[in-house]
Amino acid sequence: MNLSVQELKQKLVKTLKSEYGYVPEEATDRQMYGTVLTVVQEMLLDKRGEYLDKLKQKDPKRIYYMSMEFLVGRSLKNNLYNLCLEPEMKRAVAELGFDLERIYDMEPDAGLGNGGLGRLASCYMDGATTLGYPVTGFSIRYEFGIFKQKIVDGWQVEFPDNWLEMGSYWLTPRVDEAVEVHFEGNVTEQWSEQGLKTIHSNYYSVRAVPYDLLISGHKSDAVNSLRLWRAESADAFDMNEFSRGEYVKSMESDAKAAAISKVLYPADDHIEGKELRLRQQYFFVSASLQNIVQAHLRQNPTLDNLPDKVVIHINDTHPALCVPELMRLLLDEYGYQWEKAWDITCRTLAYTNHTVMSEALEKWDLNLFRKHLPRITTIVEEINRRFCNEIFEKFPEKRGAIPSMAAIGDGCVRMANLCVIACYSVNGVSKLHSDILKEDLFKDFDDIFPHKLTNVTNGIAARRWLCQGNPLLTSMVKELIGDGFEKDLMELKKLEQYESDDTVLSCLGDIKQRNKENLARYISKANGINVDPCSMFDVQVKRLHEYKRQLMNALHILHLYLQIKNHGLEMEPRTFIFGAKASPGYFMAKEIIRFICGLGDMINKDSSISGMLKVIFLADYKVSLAEMIYPAAEISEQISQAGKEASGTGNMKMMLNGALTLGTMDGANIEIYEQVGKDNIFIFGMDTPEVNRLKAEGYHPRKVYETNPYVKEVLDFVQKGGIEGKNFETIVSYLLNNDSYMSLADFESYRQIHQTVNDVYKDACRWNQMSLHNIANSGIFSADRSIMDYVNNIWYK
Ligand code: AZC
Structure with missing residues (x-):
């Protein structure tokens, strides 16, 4: 849409007057919010009218x-972006004495x-x-x-x-x-x-x-x-x-x-x-x-x-x-x-x-x-x-x-x-x-x-998940390959030519760093915990469900903690970030949240591990929060039991933002693997036929506990009330007697792939190369391709 800053200002002033009876100097943020939304909504209605006329003819x-x-x-940012009016609206609002970012934040x-x-x-x-x-x-x-x-x-x-x-x-x-x-x-x-x-x-x-x-x-x-x-x-x-x-x-x-x-x-x-x-x-x-x-x-x-x-x-x-x-x-x-x-x-x-x-x-x-x-x-x-x-x-x-x-x-x-x-x-x-x-x-x-x-x-709406959510990365990509990718995400493939370009790679690293700093600020405000933005951000955000195995992730974090504390493990500093809503009547899911939070409380205040680990549970995970988390993610945890996650789409959103997938051969992870090749993804665990075979043979989680010393150490610690003196009997007994999604069976393989991740992270250049390769090959996961x-x-x- 073609509208100048001046024209937008006129519309805003007129609407503010007719809706609220005020001039800009008298208006509150909330009134300006209502005004901006009303103006954009009117533009959409006009455009819709023209579109419907055309449709009628073509039928x-x-x-x-x-x-x-x-x-x-x-919707506000998305609409302004799609109408190509964001910069103009930003200025118009600013010239009237308001801040568009603040208005964005008021929208539920x-x-x-x-x-x-x-x-x-x-x-x-x-x-x-x-x-x-x-x-x-x-x-x-x-x-x-x-x-x-x-x-x-x-x-x-x-x-x-x-x-x-x-x-x-x-x-x-x-x-x-x-x-x-x-x-x-x-x-x-x-x-x-x-x-x-x-x-x-x-x-x-x-x-x-x-x-x-x-x-x-x-x-x-x-x-x-x-x-x-x-x-x-x-x-x-x-x-x-x-x-x-x-x-x-x-x-x-x-x-x-x-x-x-x-x-x-x-x-x-x-x-x-x-x-x-x-x-x-x-x-x-x-x-x-x-x-x-x-x-x-x-x-x-x-x-x-x-x-x-x-x-x-x-x-x-x-x-x-x-x-x-x-x-x-x-x-x-x-x-x-x-x-x-x-x-x-x-x-x-x-x-x-x-x-x-x-x-x-x-x-x-x-x-x-x-x-x-x-x-x-x-x-x-x-x-x-x-x-x-x-x-x-x-x-x-x-x-x-x-x-x-x-x-x-x-x-x-x-x-x-x-x-x-x-x-x-x-x-x-x-x-x-x-x-x-x-x-x-x-x-x-x-x-x-x-x-x-x-x-x-x-597929995913890349214009929301990249262009609007990650402006820094978007402008870098535009500088390198132009803006064709906004409409044809396959154009990201052109980024492959920069995979050995040190300047590009370090720029990519800087962008990730700034996005992590941004998320760290949010975490400090929301959770009152300071995380080190130089640590690796390892993210699992999705609904809470046993099959998605957030619990396996948490058990592994506890394993790392015990290794650092009792066995002198040294590792690259890591911040584990979770976000997940549990269905209100789903008791085990809520227990798992309680477990993650308890784990975080214990680890985050333990100064003896000198900041090597932090565990953050971000409350109220939702679309607008996801828009802030994905650009900051470095590891994308996609660890469902093979055969259970139909596709996953968070995996695609994180890949598009340069995170590396750590996952099982499940859902669309398999197609991510096909796109990036085995050297640019961290795959672990049983695949679907292996899961089915183990199920047919009869799976006995207690055997894993008895034979794997790491699993034993972790579960014994929980059983003894090691996590803040809290009782997690439900979780221990579920794992030992049931473990419906075989977290214990996959634990060793999960543990080992995390060691590989840790080693690769030491080489920032290699990491950024893998990250760029992931972005370059994410084009196929565009919602536009799915729609076609x-x-x-x-x-x-
Ligand atoms: C989800 C699947 O669990 C997920 O794997 C998939 O990516 C997504 O749909 C989109 O296809 N399913 C649901 O959210 N809910 C139901 C009832 O399937």
């Missing part, structure tokens, strides 16, 4: 990305997601919009996003995240497009002139009101929207009840409806079959599909051609109700016969799987399902009946597999099976993960639908 196929989660983070993260899956959805909105594809995201306008985390005595405590107070500036309500969603009630069949008709009556109605959050592409005409639904009561306030004095009763239906969009479920990679969650899913699916169908019918006389004009992409199974809901619309509202409706549905829907963890594969109790969604249940039953018949008749060799492939089994609706049965495309999120889907989880499906399963390796894979192989195939 391309629309992509609808259905996701219960979008981890948007902050829009934390409408838990972790990887939600952040991926946001990275994809950015990529698709920059590339000019008409993608609309659909989700819920949660009043409270992912909880705020505080650590009290090592224990995680959750606080509500009231993001709308300062974040609602970005949302435009579209009351004119509100729709109704029906729950509960009775389903009956009636004969009419058109044949047998299904009637859903006595339902409970909820009104869905859309709020649009606009996303501008970078140097592109496109402005797409993320449409977030808010729930409210569809029945007008019951004045009769109210005047009879039944205040509470009259408000009950309001509260019941509003509860649907109240709060994001804070569980990641595992599900709880809660009624409210099912209502959330149906609410946003039904509202979105009604909206999509109406939009299609404004441009087309019929829904017959829906699959030619629309793809509805299901982001994990949370929106799997798209399958029966699209069927319901076609059958009940638009009078289609089953076969034709099924054909349209199957050719319109595509599904991405993000996990093979069994506790995350959604299943709904059939009775609960029927109670809330009676009509949808009859449709799922019919889908299942027909599917099982088809297998029985057409694939006799698969008759034995019918019970496990069915959409309904063991009294539950199985959402993943439902998706694979219906969708025309099913993809995993890294090569390894997609192979596991084909060879294991969905093997029977792959045998009968040979072209359905495919792979799209995840979706475009070529799934959406516009």
